[in-house]
Amino acid sequence: MAPLQKRAIYGIIFGIAWIIATVAVFILKGGATAFDTDQTFRLIMDSIWIGGLIVYLVLFYPILRKPNLVDERDKLIYDRSPRIQWLAIIFTLVAWVIGLSEAFRGQGVPTVFLYVMFFTILCVSAIAQCIGILVGYWSMNRNG
């Protein structure tokens, strides 16, 4: 098994533990109601997501700079992985938008903002991909 492949498996295991920890802390600390009033609760939640991101950075970025562990094939696979990541983000966003909109509809909460958030992310990501393509051409013309 390639070193990057091993890291990806560790990443999945860590990701599941990350979700479980987040949900557990959220429930144990009092849920959505307590989140607004308890600053410690918010700090713990912030630490969890920031900590999780740091773990992922440490898991992947150093290894990508080691040519004896990661070669062109690994990098090609790594560069293709955002296709799956992007699909997962969209499906998660759609699930949250529909779920929360239906849960809070007619309760005085302006659920339209969820749709605004979703469409904004969708539009920005489409534009960002186009920018990415243009930057790619520009960079290749400049650096070869």
Added chain:
Amino acid sequence: MGRIKNRIRRLRFDHDEMTQEELANRVGCTRQTIIALEQNKYVPSIELAFRVAKAFGVPLEEVFQYEDSQGG
């Protein structure tokens, strides 16, 4: 559409049964990539292709062959 095939496995055995690990170290890639190359599951970059040919001391076309599926 064509396919790029290679003789890496044959050439390894012709070179004192060079191991996949040894070849990987010589050309600067992982053993998994050598395995994928030998199974024709990965087409290398031009640079890696040249490095493989250089490791065996043969011209590029002795390692990699282009097969046109339309018979051209």
